Amino acid sequence: xxxxxxxxxxxxxxxxxxxxxxxxxxxxxxxxxxxxxxxxxxxxxxxxxxxxxxxxxxxxxxxxxxxxxxxxxxxxxxxxxxxxxxxxxxxxxxxxxxxxxxxxxxxxxxxxxxxxxxxxxxxxxxxxxxxxxxxxxxxxxxxxxxxxxxxxxxxxxxxxxxxxxxxxxxxxxxxxxxxxxxxxxxxxxxxxxxxxxxxxxxxxxxxxxxxxxxxxxxxxxxxxxxxxxxxxxxxxxxxxxxxxxxxxxxxxxxxxxxxxxxxxxxxxxxxxxxxxxxxxxxxxxxxxxxxxxxxxxxxxxxxxxxxxxxxxxxxxxxxxxxxxxxxxxxxxxxxxxxxxxxxxxxxxxxxxxxxxxxxxxxxxx
Numbered sequence: 001x002x003x004x005x006x007x008x009x010x011x012x013x014x015x016x017x018x019x020x021x022x023x024x025x026x027x028x029x030x031x032x033x034x035x036x037x038x039x040x041x042x043x044x045x046x047x048x049x050x051x052x053x054x055x056x057x058x059x060x061x062x063x064x065x066x067x068x069x070x071x072x073x074x075x076x077x078x079x080x081x082x083x084x085x086x087x088x089x090x091x092x093x094x095x096x097x098x099x100x101x102x103x104x105x106x107x108x109x110x111x112x113x114x115x116x117x118x119x120x121x122x123x124x125x126x127x128x129x130x131x132x133x134x135x136x137x138x139x140x141x142x143x144x145x146x147x148x149x150x151x152x153x154x155x156x157x158x159x160x161x162x163x164x165x166x167x168x169x170x171x172x173x174x175x176x177x178x179x180x181x182x183x184x185x186x187x188x189x190x191x192x193x194x195x196x197x198x199x200x201x202x203x204x205x206x207x208x209x210x211x212x213x214x215x216x217x218x219x220x221x222x223x224x225x226x227x228x229x230x231x232x233x234x235x236x237x238x239x240x241x242x243x244x245x246x247x248x249x250x251x252x253x254x255x256x257x258x259x260x261x262x263x264x265x266x267x268x269x270x271x272x273x274x275x276x277x278x279x280x281x282x283x284x285x286x287x288x289x290x291x292x293x294x295x296x297x298x299x300x301x302x303x304x305x306x307x308x309x310x311x312x313x314x315x316x317x318x319x320x321x322x323x324x325x326x327x328x329x330x331x332x333x334x335x336x337x338x339x340x341x342x343x344x345x346x347x348x349x350x351x352x353x354x355x356x357x358x359x360x361x362x363x364x365x
Contacts, residue, residue: 020200020203020218021203021216021217022204022216022217022218022219022222022223023203023206023207023215023216023217024215024216024217024222025207025215026207026223028226029099029103030204030223031226031227031230032092032093032096032099033196034227034231035227035230035231036089036092036192038231038234039085039088039092040089040188040189040192042081043082043085043089044185044186044189046078046079046081046082047082047181047182047185049078050078050079050082053068053075054068054132056132056174056175057171057174058134058171058174058258061132061133061174062134062135065079065132065133065134076246077242080242080246081238081242084246084248084249086126086129086270086272087249087270087272088234088237089122089126090122090126091272096115097119097300098327100115101323102323103205103206104205108199108202108205110198110202111195111199111202112300113301114194115195116297116298116300116301117191118188118191118192118195119297120297121184121187123273123297124180124184125180125181126270126273127141127145127269127273128177128181128184129181130269130270131173131174132174132177132178132181134174134257135253135254135255135258136253136254136256136257136258136262136264137251137253137254137264137267138254138258139169139258139260140258140263140264141267141268142169142177143168145269146160146163146173147160148280148289148293149163151286151290163176249270249271251268266340268337268338273337274334274335274338275296275330275333275334275356276293276296276297276337277337278333278334278337278349278352279292279293279296279333279356280292280293281337281341281346281349282346282349282350282353283353292353296356299357299360300360302360302363319363322359322362322363323359325355326355326359329352329359330356332348332352333349333352333353333356336348336352
């Protein structure tokens with residue numbers, strides 16, 4: 001009985017990871033999926049080590065992070081790797097989604113949907129992780145973002161208090177965020193396995209926009225070695241950042257302990273959320289801003305449900321131009337999210353937000 005289960009598992013792994021028929025013309029853009037899996041494994045391992053030394057109490061959280069950096073053997077390396085790998089994680093995610101939009105990977109509806117679910121969970125996990133160091137920007141970022149829940153009619157305020165566990169962001173909030181930040185990566189891992197199985201069941205879309213069996217090669221050894229090369233390049237880049245510029249992605253305000261009586265002059269999230277933050281601030285109405293913030297992610301499902309899907313974006317010159325305009329709009333929104341709410345940044349944010357949503361509407365026509 002045990003031998004049968006082992007043979008069944010071996011055949012499944014063999015069919016999904018070794019002998020999987022894969023298009024022979026996949027470029028390095030198809031490496032992002034495997035690199036994201038390696039990023040997730042790295043985050044789980046380093047996060048588990050950090051959890052052994054972290055104190056989820058508002059009076060000790062900030063100093064426990066300082067203790068990890070200064071007193072724990074190689075603690076500075078583990079913490080720096082964990083905090084900087086998040087940035088690498090989101091770079092890979094945005095490249096992965098961009099490649100999927102460009103080469104119309106959303107035709108595989110189940111694969112695309114599972115990817116969007118993972119994106120939402122990863123964003124939630126990253127936000128909760130940013131709160132844990134309990135610095136100034138951690139505290140005020142948590143206060144601003146969780147306050148958005150109060151826009152829900154009738155029950156919004158009560159839900160906000162329920163999430164806080166108090167009448168403000170306090171010790172119960174930190175404890176809940178710590179617990180969720182620890183558990184969510186394992187849920188994401190399960191979704192990642194489902195995502196891979198669904199993808200390998202339907203097959204990868206080639207740069208030519210088709211999924212025929214005419215010109216395919218085994219996944220191993222061709223793409224396993226290619227993925228290993230991509231992993232080596234990514235780890236070399238992380239080695240440079242962690243050893244030479246470990247604090248390059250960190251906000252200076254977060255090196256100060258959280259103080260509810262002192263508001264930072266400019267509250268902003270980490271760089272990978274700045275595009276969504278710019279969209280949120282571009283709407284003068286609070287409820288409208290929250291709706292726009294949620295739709296900024298959920299609108300990724302629009303091409304998938306559209307009845308007027310073109311065959312391949314890469315083959316349509318106008319669509320190709322629109323895609324690269326969208327990339328510039330995304331980068332502009334990221335820049336504007338770090339700017340103060342004043343002229344001309346406010347007007348530019350509203351213009352870029354309009355262009356951001358217009359891209360998905362035009363892409364579905």
